[in-house]
Amino acid sequence: MKRQRAKKSLMYLLVWFTVALFSLPLLVMVSGSLKTSGQLTRDPYGLWPDGWNWGNYPEALASLPFLVYLSNTLLLCAGCVIGTTLSCALAAYGLSRVNWSGRRWMFGLVIATMLLPWHITMIPRFVLISELGLYNSLWAIVLPTFLGDAFFIFLLRQFFMTIPESLLDAGRMDGLSPWGLFWKVVIPLSKPALATVALFQFVTTWNDFGGPLLYLSDPQKFPLAYGLERFVSAYGDQTNLLLAAATLFTLPMILIFFLAQKTFIQGISTTGIKG
Amino acid sequence: MSGKRLPPTETAAGWLFCLPWIIGFLALFVWPFFASAWWSFCQYDMVNPPRWVGGSNYGRLASDLVTQQGFGQALTNTLYYSLLSVPLSVILGVLLAVLLSAPLRGQAIYRTLVFLPSVIPVVAASILWLWLLNPESGMVNYLLSWVGVPPQNWLNQARPAISMETMEMIRQGGMVSSFKLFGSKDALVLMSLWGVGNFVVIYLAAISDIPRSLYEAAEMDGASPGRKLLHVTLPMLSPIIFFNLVMGLIRSVQTFTSIYILSEGTGAPAGSLKLISLELFLSAFSDLEMGYASAMALLLFIGLALATLLLFRTSRYWVHYRMVA
Known part of the structure; x- marks a missing residue:
């Protein structure tokens, strides 16, 4: 019994040590973002800033056109989310619940695109986007998401396969076409996967x-x-401002993660990918 | 699966639903692949039309390989990084998953904290690590000093450098107050290991799928925790480990954002952070040598495909697929 207890304590120590190591960089980021550059030089390692120098945040924001960058980011995010969700749901449905002979090998092709490194498509894609007149336009980034993505098609297809055939049959009885089934049965049932x-x-x-x-x-x-x-490149020596900007940029991701932790973890463990 | 099947209009519907993806497949994968292959035999600067130059791009790559310039250096860098970061992330990932699946109080919090670094945007993480790895006032050197490791240059140094004097001192068993064991690519490996939480999540899910009965049977046979890990957990995890090896390899070769930011887009110091992805990007978009870059991309693709194939061939010796569904 005593040995059990000692082993357990050892496990706790090991876990705490590991967790501390993994968390430390984030603590350094946040505490560094609250120090003045003087404090940062004097005491670079202290995690508790003496005096909370919130002023780094407005100063960092003021030195880049923050609102411009943010609105561009949000535009890109909105466009890409709509594009991917729509195109991948369509393809995943076609590859799972529409009964046609091509769907097996076409799904194989979808998977095959995952294995192609971006290097080999980068230059021709750039030429294509330029030819379309989309260079220096947000559409250059948004448009391709309307054409599907293998990982997300895979993820949605796995989910669509779990929808009971009886529900689809019921829809067909009501005279729904494949298109109708998609919008009226499959999509409403798949909100978690789409999310x-x-x-x-x-x-x-x-x-x-x-x-x-x-x-x-x-x-x-x-x-x-x-x-x-x-x-x-411009403020390389002002670490406190850089850390403040990095913290601000990270914050939404951390918030999203905590709000949607289950979705995150399940998504990763079913597909083996990260966002 | 229900037995009755539906009218052939379904075929048309199938094609239509897949149409956006098919367009994307043709425009963003098939055409680019063949265009790249074609341009790899051309001189092409995107202003003038591609001009056939035969195998000269490949000749240049071959001579780079011999002289360890450009592509040659980038290939060596990539191999160094991938061969170090992929196995280490698998080992660390499995160990962490085993540790975090032990029944400890606060388990959920520990799991969250280990995963958290992988939701940090690469751009922010790179800015942060530039600071953590600062030779004078970075946290990494500070922690290492606790265990007696002298300050390392990390991102300011191309490769490990141990001077003759240091070697001599080590041989004589003297105290060594300065040796530079870690360079820029080791820094990159360290940063990638910080983001291992992704893999941990996958292993954790796989561990929770291992039937309890297997462990119980092992316990009946008097197996120690070490033997249970070796003979139950690892074999049961092997398909996932294999999957992560393949995906990790593909991902590590594609590492781009972090090296771009850590070296401000130059691959410095001394080209040591020029992995193939950055070398290719620079050849294409700062030297405008699309043909040369395409040849590099094609070689990379072939190399990656061969490496993946090799992994698949070895997998039959160590990956155990469960017989029962």
């Missing part, structure tokens, strides 16, 4: 750096993720 897709896409777009780097050149169109990188 997962919307959430993941929101997070992906919020974090996306490569897209804006590639397609946007006008600072008036930059989203936060890209604008923040510009901020690093």
Whole structure:
């Protein structure tokens, strides 16, 4: 019994140590964002700032066109969430609950696109987007989401497969076409799965750096993720401001995570991906 | 599955529902793939039309490989990073999942805190790690000093450098007050390990799916916790470990945002953070060498496909698929 107790204590110590190590960087970020640059030099390691210097936040916001970046980010997020949810739900339905002979191999193709690294499609996609006149437009990033995404199609298809055939049959009895079944039966039953897709896409777009780097050149169109990188180059030595900006940029993600923790965890463990 | 099947109009409906994806597949995958393959044999700057140059782009890649410039250096960097970060994240991920599935009070909180770093946007995480890895006042060196490790240069140093004097001192068993063991890519590995929570979540889900009866049977046979881990947990997790190895490999090769921000888009110091993804981006969009970059992309794709295939071939020796559904 005593040995059991000792082992248990050891486990607790190990877990606490690990958790502390994983949490430490975030604590450094938040506490650093509340120090003056003088405090940061004098005492870089202290986690409890002496005197809460909230002024870093307005100062960081003022040094980048925060509202412009934020509204661009939100526009991108809205467009991409609508695009992905719609296009992936359509394809996932076609690949699961519409009975046609092509759906098996087409699903295979969907999965195959997951294995293609972005490097090989990057240049031609850039040429295509430029040819369409979408360079330096938010549509360059939004438009492709209207054309489906393998991970989300996979996730939605798995969910659609669990809808009982009897419910679909009932709809068919009522004379619903596949289109009607999709909107009146499948979509209303799939709100949790659709919410997962919307959430993941929101997070992906919020974090996306490569897209804006590639397609946007006008600072008036930059989203936060890209604008923040510009901020690093310009204010590289003002760590307290950088940390304040990084904290602000992170905060919505942490909030979303805590509000939708279950959705997050389930989404990741069913598909093995992150947003 | 119900037995009765529906009229052939369903076929039309199937195609129509998949239409957006099919357009995307053709425009964003099929055409780009073949265009890339074609341009890899051309000189192409996006202003003038592509001009056929035969295999000269590949010749350049081959000579880069020999001289360890450009592509050669980027390939070595990528291999270094992937071969270190992927296995380490699998090992750390499994260990953390085992630890966090033990029945401890506050388990949910611990799980949340370990996962939390992976919801931090890469851009913010990179800014944060620039500070954490600061050689003079970063938290990482501070913690290492507690266990007697001298300050490391991290992002300011291309590769580990141990001087002859240090070697001599180590050999004589003397106190070593300065050795630089870790460079920029090790910093990158450290940062990627911080985000291992994703994998942990997947392993946790898999561990909770392992039937209790297997552990009970092992206990009946008097198996120690170590043996249970080795003979029950690991074999049962092996399909997931395999999946994460493949996905981790693909993901690590595609690492881009963090290296771009950590090196301000240059791959500095001394090109040590130039992974293939950054080298390719720079060749294409700052040197406007689309042909050369396309050849690089094609080689990368082939290399990745071969590595994945190799993993699949080895999987039959160590991945246990459950026989009972």
